[in-house]
Amino acid sequence: MTPFADRLAETVRRTGNPLCVGLDPRWESLPAGLRTRFGAESLDTVAAATEAFCLRVLDLVAGRVGIVKPQSAFFEACGPPGLATLQSVVRRGKDLGLLVILDSKRGDIASTATAYANAAFSGITVSDHRFPVWDADAITVNPYLGRDAVEPFITAARQVGGGVFVLVRTSNPGAGMFQDLDCGGKKLYRHVAAAVADWNADGLGACGLGDVGAVVGATHPKELAELRSELPSVWFLVPGYGAQGALASEVAGAFRADGLGAIVNSSRGITFPFHPDNPNWEAVITAAIQRAVGDLQTLVRR
Amino acid sequence: MTPFADRLAETVRRTGNPLCVGLDPRWESLPAGLRTRFGAESLDTVAAATEAFCLRVLDLVAGRVGIVKPQSAFFEACGPPGLATLQSVVRRGKDLGLLVILDSKRGDIASTATAYANAAFSGITVSDHRFPVWDADAITVNPYLGRDAVEPFITAARQVGGGVFVLVRTSNPGAGMFQDLDCGGKKLYRHVAAAVADWNADGLGACGLGDVGAVVGATHPKELAELRSELPSVWFLVPGYGAQGALASEVAGAFRADGLGAIVNSSRGITFPFHPDNPNWEAVITAAIQRAVGDLQTLVRR
Numbered sequence: 282m283t284p285f286a287d288r289l290a291e292t293v294r295r296t297g298n299p300l301c302v303g304l305d306p307r308w309e310s311l312p313a314g315l316r317t318r319f320g321a322e323s324l325d326t327v328a329a330a331t332e333a334f335c336l337r338v339l340d341l342v343a344g345r346v347g348i349v350k351p352q353s354a355f356f357e358a359c360g361p362p363g364l365a366t367l368q369s370v371v372r373r374g375k376d377l378g379l380l381v382i383l384d385s386k387r388g389d390i391a392s393t394a395t396a397y398a399n400a401a402f403s404g405i406t407v408s409d410h411r412f413p414v415w416d417a418d419a420i421t422v423n424p425y426l427g428r429d430a431v432e433p434f435i436t437a438a439r440q441v442g443g444g445v446f447v448l449v450r451t452s453n454p455g456a457g458m459f460q461d462l463d464c465g466g467k468k469l470y471r472h473v474a475a476a477v478a479d480w481n482a483d484g485l486g487a488c489g490l491g492d493v494g495a496v497v498g499a500t501h502p503k504e505l506a507e508l509r510s511e512l513p514s515v516w517f518l519v520p521g522y523g524a525q526g527a528l529a530s531e532v533a534g535a536f537r538a539d540g541l542g543a544i545v546n547s548s549r550g551i552t553f554p555f556h557p558d559n560p561n562w563e564a565v566i567t568a569a570i571q572r573a574v575g576d577l578q579t580l581v582r583r
Numbered sequence: 584m585t586p587f588a589d590r591l592a593e594t595v596r597r598t599g600n601p602l603c604v605g606l607d608p609r610w611e612s613l614p615a616g617l618r619t620r621f622g623a624e625s626l627d628t629v630a631a632a633t634e635a636f637c638l639r640v641l642d643l644v645a646g647r648v649g650i651v652k653p654q655s656a657f658f659e660a661c662g663p664p665g666l667a668t669l670q671s672v673v674r675r676g677k678d679l680g681l682l683v684i685l686d687s688k689r690g691d692i693a694s695t696a697t698a699y700a701n702a703a704f705s706g707i708t709v710s711d712h713r714f715p716v717w718d719a720d721a722i723t724v725n726p727y728l729g730r731d732a733v734e735p736f737i738t739a740a741r742q743v744g745g746g747v748f749v750l751v752r753t754s755n756p757g758a759g760m761f762q763d764l765d766c767g768g769k770k771l772y773r774h775v776a777a778a779v780a781d782w783n784a785d786g787l788g789a790c791g792l793g794d795v796g797a798v799v800g801a802t803h804p805k806e807l808a809e810l811r812s813e814l815p816s817v818w819f820l821v822p823g824y825g826a827q828g829a830l831a832s833e834v835a836g837a838f839r840a841d842g843l844g845a846i847v848n849s850s851r852g853i854t855f856p857f858h859p860d861n862p863n864w865e866a867v868i869t870a871a872i873q874r875a876v877g878d879l880q881t882l883v884r885r
Contacts, residue, residue, distance in 0.1 A: 305695070308709045321710035354691060354698040358707045360716040361667040368662065388725055389656060389688055390755040393607070396656040405660045407610045408623035414662040423690055425727040426753050427760030451728050453692040458729035462766040462774060469771065472764060 285444035286486035292347035303548025328362035388423035398437035452498025452521035499527030506534030523550030540581035587746035588788035594649035605850025630664035690725035700739035754800025754823035801829035808836030825852030842883035
């Protein structure tokens with residue numbers, strides 16, 4: 282079983298870029314043709330339109346980009362049929378050879394965290410049958426509840442060669458409210474970062490990086506570079522590039538000298554760069570992918 | 584539209600107790616008869632057994648207790664059919680006149696938080712149709728991402744007379760790892776508590792309490808009492824009673840002098856006090872409810 286860190290390194294090297302395409306599907310942004318074809322009669326038809334769109338995006342992404350990140354909130358917004366769509370999207374992503382990061386930012390006390398973690402990775406076991414649920418390669422996790430809330434995710438991930446990305450410094454404007462509080466001369470997010478380094482040290486792959494990564498927003502380039510030097514073995518998942526405002530130059534500090542160490546997410550900038558009435562939306566998405574790949578590939582070619 | 588705080592106060596006064604029954608269904612704990620009847624053939628049959636069990640628990644709860652708290656992780660563990668079961672459980676709970684708190688501990692950047700929040704409360708709107716998703720009375724929210732990650736939940740809740748419970752001091756053994764860090768002479772969870780007090784001040788009901796509550800574990804009675812005096816207008820959702828170890832005397836400090844201000848959750852202690860092979864499991868649950876109600880009712884009778 283290849284460790285998650287090495288699968289990620291191999292993916293970045295093979296595709297030549299660190300782009301992660303975020304899937305945040307919203308009905309109002311879907312191509313008008315798809316909305317008309319499926320209709321807004323029920324959550325089932327909305328989920329079906331969402332599925333058709335996401336599967337097509339995956340086709341356009343595959344071969345150009347190696348990593349996708351479905352955001353569970355936008356699937357949950359369509360209720361149970363939306364979550365069936367999420368399953369279908371993860372499955373197709375993996376069939377296409379993509380690494381799939383489930384962005385669900387879960388976190389709960391240990392026994393509950395184990396239920397979320399099993400759903401994310403190995404599936405649930407009932408009377409000796411094992412049923413896969415999300416079957417993701419990695420998941421995002423919220424650290425607020427502490428060690429025993431995070432570790433079940435790490436344990437479940439390691440059983441299947443998967444990974445965990447812990448929220449350290451998020452990309453939203455209000456992130457600093459708690460994350461920047463000074464705790465004994467060190468901001469809260471640095472304490473979380475230190476815990477991530479600790480967890481990560483137990484799961485290093487051949488590439489010298491590990492399976493417990495950190496979510497670090499691109500919107501604070503200085504902090505990104507400081508964390509890079511503090512956590513040389515930790516994979517960073519960097520949101521905030523593209524539609525959220527950050528440029529390739531601003532995420533450069535997230536990378537190690539060998540061009541590994543970070544993946545850079547773009548969601549709306551890749552999946553919704555078109556007006557819903559534009560029938561050539563697939564071409565617009567392809568162009569957006571090529572532009573982002575061109576923009577980011579210099580960061581991994583050192 | 585009655586504010587959430589007043590609905591909660593009315594519920595506690597009507598039932599005469601502050602008990603909240605947590606629904607954390609696990610296949611291996613379900614009554615053997617139910618497991619045999621539905622079978623472990625697929626996630627559909629597992630979800631159906633889970634539904635049958637939870638609906639029966641709701642029947643036993645209703646009339647004795649006023650509040651239930653389904654834990655979304657244990658429904659998500661059965662994938663999309665499990666989440667259809669969650670919908671069915673919330674709907675039946677509300678039909679029975681129970682207040683339903685969705686314990687999903689969500690938290691994400693603003694646009695994503697809005698998607699989760701709409702799913703929890705008003706439902707999603709597509710082409711002028713509104714489709715309910717979870718349709719809960721309240722939801723639990725993780726504060727790590729800061730103000731703009733929490734406020735969409737508050738906004739969505741207020742539109743429907745719902746409530747939000749923000750994680751402040753959780754009941755798990757590792758809670759202190761970050762929550763107890765000293766940030767400028769005040770522990771992190773006290774900073775979160777101050778933010779909760781601030782948010783809550785905008786939504787006070789006639790009872791003098793508001794619609795942004797705090798999750799405060801029963802496992803630290805001293806901190807619970809201190810927070811009570813610091814946050815006189817904030818409803819507390821107190822986990823940790825019963826199977827997690829805390830006694831009624833240890834949660835007493837969470838209550839105001841008028842007997843309001845806290846609801847006390849018990850999950851396994853109420854729903855799984857029986858051996859799976861015991862055919863009289865319904866009587867055992869009823870006895871557990873009566874015991875907890877008897878134990879806790881003195882706290883609200885002042």
